[in-house]
Amino acid sequence: MEKQISKTKIEKRMKVKSNPTLVETIIKLKKTNPEVAKELSKPKRKWATINLKDINVVDGDVIIAGKVLSGGELDSKRKIVAWSFSDKAKEKIENAKCEAVLLTDEMQKNPELNNLKLIS
Numbered sequence: 001m002e003k004q005i006s007k008t009k010i011e012k013r014m015k016v017k018s019n020p021t022l023v024e025t026i027i028k029l030k031k032t033n034p035e036v037a038k039e040l041s042k043p044k045r046k047w048a049t050i051n052l053k054d055i056n057v058v059d060g061d062v063i064i065a066g067k068v069l070s071g072g073e074l075d076s077k078r079k080i081v082a083w084s085f086s087d088k089a090k091e092k093i094e095n096a097k098c099e100a101v102l103l104t105d106e107m108q109k110n111p112e113l114n115n116l117k118l119i120s
Helices: 007-014 020-032 034-041 052-056 087-095 103-109
Strands: 048-051 062-069 079-085 099-102 117-119
Touching: 007 020, 007 034, 020 034, 020 103, 034 062, 034 117, 048 052, 052 062, 052 087, 062 087, 062 103, 079 087, 079 103, 087 099, 099 103
Parallel strands: 048 062, 062 079, 062 117, 079 099
Antiparallel strands: none
């Protein structure tokens, strides 16, 4: 069982973050989606780096609190929401007729990030 993280701990982790967009995103996510806020508040070297082949085994739309890399292919049409994408991964996603959306853009349309499965 994964250890729970308090909102206070997330705030302490945010103090060392220098990217204002990231800090603002974590603050918004603390209230609506604390699991994603927890992942983004970790040190960047511990963020998830997920290959396309790992996304392909999960059904439905996904969210990655980290970076999407280009290893593998996608078989089905889906929406992939992530903090960042490698250039090659973005190209493969578009060629597979899938949708690659940055986390900050998705939060404007869907602030609670409903109907997305977190992959970490």
